[in-house]
Amino acid sequence: MIVKVWPTVSPQSRSSPTPDAVAILRLEQLTRIFAVGDQFVRALDGVDLSIGTGEYISLMGPSGSGKSTLLNILGLLDRPTSGEYWLAGERTSTMNDDRLADTRQREIGFVFQFFHLIHRMTAVENVELPLMLAGVPMAERRARAHEVLRRMGLEARVDHRSNQLSGGERQRVAIARAVVMQPKILLADEPTGNLDSVSGGEVVKIVEALHDEGLTLVVVTHDQAIGSRAHRRLLMRDGKVVQDVSG
Amino acid sequence: MKLADRHRVAFGALARAPLRTAMLLLATAIGVAAVLVLTALGEAARVYIADEFQSLGTDLLVVMPGRTETSGAGAGMMSGATPRDITLDDARALLRSSAIATIAPLVVGESSVSVGSLERDVTIMGTTASYATIRHWTMASGEFLPDVDMDRESPVCVVGSTIGSELFRGEPPVGRWLRVGDRRCRVAGVLARQGISVMVDVDTVVMIPVAMAQSLFNSAGLFRVLIQARSRDVMPAAKRFVLATFRQRHHGEEDVTVITQDAVLQTFDGILGALTLALAGIAAISLLVAGVLIMNVMLVAVSQRTQEIGLLKALGARRSQVLALFLTEALYLALLGALAGVLAGFAGIWLLGNLYPAFTFRPPVWAVLGAVLLSMGCGMLFGILPARRAARLDPVAALARR
Structure with a gap:
């Protein structure tokens, strides 16, 4: 086991190629400062990080350590206050809002703790949403959504609305929605945080299976057992990556 | 996002909140119906008067004692002198x-x-x-x-x-x-x-x-x-x-005044045409009120659907797409409300026609088109603010519903 402590970067993954050689995500001296009243909170404090294509990374740390802020920036939902972020070799700071949205749609899938399904829509309609936003024709997106839901074991639940699904099923629909555009990166924020252990275990298996198919996986979790399954484990504290462990 | 999908999503959102949608449709419909009924009333008065004078014949002159050109109200009437x-x-x-x-x-x-x-x-x-x-x-x-x-x-x-x-x-x-x-x-x-x-x-x-x-x-x-x-x-x-x-x-x-049918008709036509316009204007105010109502309810809808907007953005929706989605909803409300208003207006006019058969109640075409276009314009105009608010939502804050 290789243990690297901040500010070391360039971690190694057992199952991935050398990330520096094919880094899909690269952060340089990234900071994110929030104004709270008349105070300024430094949520990220000079983060340097490189994530290789196909890596499986867990991001852990106490509440307020900056995990979610980092995940939001990685997912292009938020912009850093300073520093640089390259995604698939492209500098994100030069992208306008539309470009960020397009890149997010194409490259990144999100899985949230609270699923964020649209209640008035059925499972298949929820999964179709990103395809619809991308302008994929109805017949094609319906076929693709059905296929992904089938892989999630939800072929019998496609026409159910979210309030007719169990927690585990909802999260599987959310995962299907996250991967239906075939993104390169899957960002999961506490994906099992709102599930019982059985459903949580199923969800972990599904995301790991997706990783095995080549998806770069970043999971934010408080759960040590889930975090330890990642090939590379980052520990955050006070807006810094203080530990970067591979193996 | 394809146009058909945008309409499907907007319609779905309205259909899933039937009470809210019904209230907004009612507000718009009342405004449109008011324009139709009031202009039909004004028009009925105009047509009635015109028909009355037409029945006298267009080749008619009427001579009356006194000279209105100089006194303005009939010679002698104000001065006390008798023509x-x-x-x-x-x-x-x-x-x-x-x-x-x-x-x-x-x-x-x-x-x-x-x-x-x-x-x-x-x-x-x-x-x-x-x-x-x-x-x-x-x-x-x-x-x-x-x-x-x-x-x-x-x-x-x-x-x-x-x-x-x-x-x-x-x-x-x-x-x-x-x-x-x-x-x-x-x-x-x-x-x-x-x-x-x-x-x-x-x-x-x-x-x-x-x-x-x-x-x-x-x-x-x-x-x-x-x-x-x-x-x-x-x-x-x-x-x-x-x-x-x-x-x-x-x-x-x-010391006489000669008036022709055309002159009388033109005067009445002008007065009653202005009256019809005034009635349309008064009724149009209710359309503005409906527009404000649409804006308020849409603002509430945006706040209720903050997480949904955040999700759409996380899934790659552009600002313009979110804006278009909410504007489409507002447009749907205005359009459906206008159609309901046209139906209600014509129903009211039919009822008036049955109650007062001597009058011809028919709203002018400009009033029907104007009411529909104005209601859609109001819907769009007052839909812009909530739609812009939705489009500008920060996705992180929206997902966290802050």
Whole structure:
């Protein structure tokens, strides 16, 4: 086991190629400062990080350590206050809002703790949403959504609305929605945080299976057992990556 | 995002909040229906008045004593001076013009009429045989006043249909005697039922020869002289002749007013057209209120759907897509509300038409189109603010519903 402590970067993954050689995500001296009243909170404090294509990374740390802020920036939902972020070799700071949205749609899938399904829509309609936003024709997106839901074991639940699904099923629909555009990166924020252990275990298996198919996986979790399954484990504290462990 | 998908999503969002949607549709529908009904009312009044004057004929001139050009309200009315009377000789002199086909002098007053023990006060109109021709009146029975010299006080009269049926208790009035004031006359005919025409209830009048009316009311002056020109083209010539004749007969003084149907019609048309516009404007205010309501409810909807908007952004929705989604919802509300309003408006107009069949209730095309377009415009205009708010939401804050 290789243990690297901040500010070391360039971690190694057992199952991935050398990330520096094919880094899909690269952060340089990234900071994110929030104004709270008349105070300024430094949520990220000079983060340097490189994530290789196909890596499986867990991001852990106490509440307020900056995990979610980092995940939001990685997912292009938020912009850093300073520093640089390259995604698939492209500098994100030069992208306008539309470009960020397009890149997010194409490259990144999100899985949230609270699923964020649209209640008035059925499972298949929820999964179709990103395809619809991308302008994929109805017949094609319906076929693709059905296929992904089938892989999630939800072929019998496609026409159910979210309030007719169990927690585990909802999260599987959310995962299907996250991967239906075939993104390169899957960002999961506490994906099992709102599930019982059985459903949580199923969800972990599904995301790991997706990783095995080549998806770069970043999971934010408080759960040590889930975090330890990642090939590379980052520990955050006070807006810094203080530990970067591979193996 | 394809246009059809945007409409599907917007429609789905509205369909999933039926009460909210119904309330907004109702607000818009009331506004549109109000525009339609009120403009139909204004238009009905305009058409009614126009028809009334059209029924008099477009080749008609009316001479009245006094000169409105100088006094503005009829000569003598404000100053206390009395205009010179128009006499039967004046009226007869008008027949010398080749531009004038016929004339009908008119004296109007109130008097009691009676048959046996039945008596009532009625409007007495003293005129000549040509009056029925000029007014295009028809008879229910008998004949109109005889075509005799206008100075002759023939003891004949013509009664309106109500007078005929009420005073004669269902008996045929023609040939029977009627007492008019202190005179007696034989009923020559009964007018066909025609209701109110030019503000006179024709069914309750009694027509007598003009000379008899002058002596009944002890007045040498005429109330009006109706002149029918030979054609519409010679109306200006006829008017010039009338004015010249009166100037000559009244010692060089032009102390009469000649009005044409067109002039009266244009005046009424202008007044009632303005009234219709004013009514449309008042009703349009309710459309603005509906627009404000749409804005408020859409703002609430944006706040209720903050997480959904955040999710759409996380899934790659551009600002413009979120904006378009909410604007489409507002447009749907306005459009469906307008359609409902058009239906409700026409239903109300149909109801009015059944309650008041004498009027033609029909909203002008401009009012229908204007109400629909204005409601859509309001929907879009007032939908912009909530849509922009949705589009500008920070996705992280929206997902966390902050």
